[in-house]
Amino acid sequence: MMQLFGFFRSGTSHRTRIVMNLKGLDYAYVAVDLRADKHLEAGFKALNPQGLVPVLVAEQFVLSQSSAIIEWLEGRYPTPALLPPDAQGRATVRAMAAVVGCDIHPVNNKRVLDYLRKHFGADELAIQRWCATWIDAGFEALEVMLAADTNRGRYCYGQTPTIADAYLVSQVEGARRFKVDLSPYPNIVAVDQACMELEAFSRAAPLLQSDAPH
Ligand SMILES: N[C@@H](CCC(=O)N[C@@H](CS)C(=O)NCC(=O)O)C(=O)O
Structure with a gap:
């Protein structure tokens, strides 16, 4: 199952959750507590050297940057389309x-x-x-x-x-x-x-x- 590393009130995590829900995708949510600086710890930085959420782990690879994650989701799961055809x-x-x-x-x-x-x-x-x-x-x-x-x-x-x-x-x-x-x-x-x-x-x-x- 895909894993989404995020934080409840992070806007970039929020927009990614919306897209995953619109696509009807099931995922495990892994909370990264930004208030406790968990995103700056070595374990999380091994996933994303930028130390920022969200991170999506899918199909044996790791994706960062919500815009890249969202574009990947759109390409990999085209239905329903979240971009116009033209x-x-x-x-x-x-x-x-x-x-x-x-x-x-x-x-x-x-x-x-x-x-x-x-x-x-x-x-x-x-x-x-x-x-x-x-x-x-x-x-x-x-x-x-x-x-x-x-x-x-x-x-x-x-x-x-x-x-x-x-x-x-x-x-x-x-x-x-x-x-x-x-x-x-x-x-x-x-x-x-x-x-x-x-x-x-x-x-x-x-x-x-x-x-x-x-
Ligand atoms: N351009 C990145 C920005 C990611 C980002 O800045 N995430 C915020 C939460 S919304 C974060 O991890 N902030 C931690 C910090 O500023 O220390 C994206 O779209 O994924």
Whole structure:
């Protein structure tokens, strides 16, 4: 069985869980406690030298980087398709995913926030403002992209969930954690609500994972 190494409230783990659930894949979840720096221990770094979650162990090989894992899952388990059939559609979906994956998440990652606390004296209010700044910058653009697409149904693109929804829903979760006001983003909130009606998304929620506080 595949093993997914992750952490309950890691956005990159969350988006990967959503994709695995949408594909109907069974997997063993291995919790890596980022609060206890388990990801920096030699045992985990032997799996991923970057010391970051998620890691997927499948078919005797080890994959890191959620975007690479998600693309591998899409190629290996093509049904249901989480990318559109046409090149323009695929590029549009990947662009929306990249707003989160390349431009919001990396600057709000734990190690970045720890660095701001340690070397720049950032207190929790400053951290909250930092995170909100980059979430707002990405969400403002995504909101425009969603509003402009008149062929869209209830999800980010087309009539069915795509990888863009997996990225967006996990980032909305992070936005709520950092107390970002979501009222300027009605299309994002509506997409999140539509996705959360699907079991694949609701079952992937951070607080439902075995390593979440109960
Ligand atoms: N680009 C990587 C980023 C992975 C990543 O940063 N994961 C976070 C959790 S969401 C992590 O392990 N953070 C540990 C740290 O910052 O020390 C991916 O998409 O997989």
